[in-house]
Amino acid sequence: MRAKVDHEAVKALEEIVGSPHVLTDRQKMEDYSHDEYALSSLRRYPEAVVKPDSTRQVAAILRLAREKKIPVVTRGGATGLCGGTVPVSGGIVLSLERMNRIVEIDKENLMAVCEAGVTLRDFYQRLKEENLFFPPHPGEESATIGGTVATNAGGARAVKYGVVRNFTRGMEVVLADGTVLALGGKILKDSTGYNLLNLLIGSEGTLGVITQVTLSVMPVPGSQMTILVPYEDVSCALATVPELLRRGVLPLAIEFVGREVIAKAEAYLGESWPVSAGNCFLIVILEGDDDEQVMKTGEKLSEICLARGALDIFAAEAREKQESILRIRSMVYEALKADTIEILDVVLPRTEVEPHLKAIAEISRREDIWLPTYGHAADGNVHTHITTRTAAGSPLKDWEALYPRVRKAIHDDARKRGGRASGEHGIGLVKKEYLGMFVDPAALQLMRGIRRVFDPDGILNPGKIFD
Structure with a gap:
């Protein structure tokens, strides 16, 4: 039985922080009652918001919470799209907003040590000053380091560099009883017992509170170019991607997006897309x-794309053109949000993306119902917006009844194609009803058991991933 935050608990919290x-x-x-999940109805108020500034204070808070059986939801930037930080x-x-210090940039080991509340924006800027970069780019730079690790965030660059898990080398984490663990470190490999570090990555605050993270970083590449490739339809565009990879063209990112979405x-931005031809685009x-080296790769890419039906090749060599293309693409979610x-987050084998899009068109x-869809073409991560509009754009009167049927149909199609429910957003509150569709019952039972071992009283982010 979980308890409320009473006057005595508030006084104890005030003594700690x-x-x-x-x-x-x-x-x-x-502001602490919701994340960025689109439906404003998904709001729940906590009884108290506590802002520690050290691991020691986090440990004291969790000891108090466990003693009194009070639920605790860890919050970073609250940029998630699945209700993961909603205190249900x-x-x-x-x-963790006060735990925002970049502790160390170790240029010799190419490692960075950050507190969990550091925003991606501040982290990227600090690395830029050192001529370094952190390859994963989930998109929303107000997200925090702790949150990206807790959800194993990805982004467009996963095709070349992988996701946040691939760069997380160590962490400091506080367990439900206030125990502080130091896992991993400034090391690139580790076969020393069970890998608890990887277990905590992607656990969405259900196994412990991540307070500090050690991350691999890299030198900034010497050159970069954005290429926009228009196609008549999405089938031709997506058919090009496996060919590019087979031929040794490994871009930093390959996105697909339709004209209607652009x-x-x-x-929304009051800016113009630089290419008028085409109904679908690859952004490479x-x-x-x-x-x-980049120009040579660009020439090879252009040759392959044109042979596969591209209508043109637009190479944005000027920085301002590159920034304009990427800014318009990055604002797609905000433009569609109303x-x-x-927004769904299924991930499939890349060869199944095109038939999955055909299934979505049929649904x-x-x-x-209007189902605008775009995504990361080379890693198979597809984002479909279930909207309150008809296919022609009129307001949809019965969307509440239609919504569960549509989202089930899309998930059903992803599952039969060997896909998973989430590529980068996590499960949170919104997607947990579909976890059993994609995860073997025996595996799900193991997950529940692991959670009970870490948090026997069920105080850490209750109601998330599974009940």
Whole structure:
């Protein structure tokens, strides 16, 4: 039985972090009642928001919470799209916003040590000053390091560099009983017992509170180019991607996006897409040691794309053109957000993306619902927006009844194609009903058992991933 945060608990929390860093006023806690999940109805208020500034304070808070059986939801930037930081059981929201220090940039070992509340924006900027970069780029730079590790975030660059897991070398984590663990370190390999580090990555705050992370970083590549490739239709565009990879063209990123979606982002930003031809586009980012190497790769890419039906090749060599293309693409979610019920995150073998899109088009036609879709072409991660609009763009009157049927149909199609429910957003609250569809029952039972070992009282982010 979980307890409420009573007056005595509030006083104890104030003694740990100081009274200015404990919120109990409902109005001041509004920002902590939700994440970026599109439906505003998914809001739950905590009974207290606590803002520690050290691992020691986090440990003290968790010891208190366990003693009193108070739920604790860890919060970073709250940029998630699955309700993962929504305090569905009330209790304490443990906000790591004050734990925002970049502890060390180790240029010799190419490692960075950060507190969990450091934003990606601040991290990228600091690395840039050192001529270094962190390859994973989930998209929203107000996300925090701790949150990206807790969800194993990905982004467009996964095709070349992998996801956050591939760069997480160590962490400091506080368990439900206040025990502090130091896992991994400034090392590139480790066969010393069970890999608890990898178990914590992607656990969405259900196994412990990540307070500090050690990450691999890399030198900044010498040259980069963005290439925009228009096609008449998405089938031709996606058929090109396996050929590029087979022929040894490994870009930093390959995105696919349709004209209709781009038009929404253009209108939202008041900017113009640089290519008028085509109904679907591949956005390809190349990088290399120098301009000559990148140009040579670009020529090979152009040859392959044109042979596969590309209408043109637009190489944005100027930085401002590159930034404009990527800015318009990055604003797609915001441009669609007002009409979005949920953005899906299925991931499939890359050869199954095109038939999956055909299935989505058929669902859209059959149910008369607008389902704008785009994604990461080379790693198979597809983002479909289930919207409150008809296929023709009119308001959808019965979307509440239609929504569960449509999302089930899309997940059913992804499952039969060997896909998974989430490539990078995580499960959180919103996607947990589909976990059993994609995870073997025996594996699910093991997951539940692991969670009980780490958190026998069930106080850490209750109601997330599974009940």
